[in-house]
Amino acid sequence: MPELPEVESLRRSLIPYLVGHSIQSVEVKKPKLVTSKGTVRESSSISARGFEMELENETCRSIERRAKNLIFKFESGKILLVHLKMTGQLVFKSILNETVLGGHPIEASETTLPNKHSHVIFEMDNGTLYYNDVRMFGYLLWYQNEAEMNKAQHFEGLGVEPLGEQFTLDYFKKALRGKKSKLKAILLDQKIVVGLGNIYCDEVCFAARVRPYRTVANLTSGEIEKIFVAIINILGRAVKAGGSSVANYLMADGSRGNFAHEHMVYNRGGKECKVCGEILEKTVINSRTTVYCFNCQK
DNA sequence: GTACTTGTTGAACG
DNA sequence: TCGTTCAACAAGTA
Numbered sequence: 001m002p003e004l005p006e007v008e009s010l011r012r013s014l015i016p017y018l019v020g021h022s023i024q025s026v027e028v029k030k031p032k033l034v035t036s037k038g039t040v041r042e043s044s045s046i047s048a049r050g051f052e053m054e055l056e057n058e059t060c061r062s063i064e065r066r067a068k069n070l071i072f073k074f075e076s077g078k079i080l081l082v083h084l085k086m087t088g089q090l091v092f093k094s095i096l097n098e099t100v101l102g103g104h105p106i107e108a109s110e111t112t113l114p115n116k117h118s119h120v121i122f123e124m125d126n127g128t129l130y131y132n133d134v135r136m137f138g139y140l141l142w143y144q145n146e147a148e149m150n151k152a153q154h155f156e157g158l159g160v161e162p163l164g165e166q167f168t169l170d171y172f173k174k175a176l177r178g179k180k181s182k183l184k185a186i187l188l189d190q191k192i193v194v195g196l197g198n199i200y201c202d203e204v205c206f207a208a209r210v211r212p213y214r215t216v217a218n219l220t221s222g223e224i225e226k227i228f229v230a231i232i233n234i235l236g237r238a239v240k241a242g243g244s245s246v247a248n249y250l251m252a253d254g255s256r257g258n259f260a261h262e263h264m265v266y267n268r269g270g271k272e273c274k275v276c277g278e279i280l281e282k283t284v285i286n287s288r289t290t291v292y293c294f295n296c297q298k
Numbered sequence: 299g300t301a302c303t304t305g306t307t308g309a310a311c312g
Numbered sequence: 313t314c315g316t317t318c319a320a321c322a323a324g325t326a
Contacts, residue, residue: 001303001304001305002305003304003305032322068305083305083306085304085305085306085322086303086304086305086322086323087303087304087323087324133323134323134324134325135303135304135322135323135324135325136322136323136324137304137305137306137321137322137323138322178315179315179316180315180316181315181316181317185316185317188305190305190306197304197305198303198304198305199304286316286317286318287317287318287319288304289302289303289304300326301325301326302324302325302326303323303324303325304322305321305322306320306321306322307319307320307321308318308319308320309317309318309319309320310316310317310318310319311315311316311317311318312314312315312316312317
């Protein structure tokens with residue numbers, strides 16, 4: 001599930017292949033993905049055919065990221081925003097047969113391209129970019145320019161970037177002041193800090209040795225600091241490792257940019273804690289599965 | 299057939 | 313009114 005580290009490492013790996021290169025043609029196989037925004041049905045301002053035409057002959061100038069959104073900016077000023085949601089992935093296959101992948105982990109059965117989940121295909125001057133999405137929760141939005149994107153208020157209310165300069169201990173402490181929620185709810189709340197999803201919330205809580213259901217108001221100053229440091233460390237390390245997804249599934253040595261191997265608690269309920277050996281507890285917080293170690297976390 | 303998965307958000311809650 | 317939590321939704325898998 002792409003959270004901030006997956007999106008960021010995908011962005012970094014796509015830059016050398018896409019920036020400076022142009023789109024020759026676009027094929028939208030599932031119009032829904034470019035005409036709706038998640039569960040919010042918008043009266044689409046653009047048809048699938050319009051989407052294809054608008055991006056033809058556009059040259060990519062930069063690839064940016066805001067929260068879990070990938071933002072492709074073109075020389076003309078046009079913008080393509082991609083949200084992978086749960087199961088989206090972008091795969092670029094160059095004409096030299098190099099493959100770059102990011103987002104949702106690839107399934108072994110889906111290594112052929114395009115496959116049945118390839119819903120939007122960009123023919124570039126140096127290869128092909130596939131947007132694959134098994135459950136089709138993701139979306140690709142097109143904007144005429146920066147102003148139009150801002151007008152859409154897609155980023156309204158988002159908190160600070162955890163790996164940016166604005167995320168300071170002071171900011172974090174102030175943001176938590178007076179909150180009555182459980183720690184996990186706070187970490188999941190994109191209005192405070194963006195980019196943390198279910199996986200990294202559990203990992204951050206474990207790294208900080210704080211139980212996820214603790215009420216924020218009862219946290220000590222030291223604990224908040226540990227959580228703050230854990231957010232930066234975990235996300236930073238995960239980005240470095242290439243996220244929890246397979247980074248390059250066609251590499252000869254089969255190596256994987258894989259933070260998943262480093263997960264301490266996520267998806268490990270009932271298994272032994274890697275630190276103390278106790279059985280990890282599994283519970284539900286804010287309607288999300290949560291795993292923690294009762295022994296290690298206080 | 300059913301339970302379960304996550305990011306997001308409008309609805310409902312207290 | 314407001315902060316907080318819930319539930320629904322997207323579509324597929326086990």
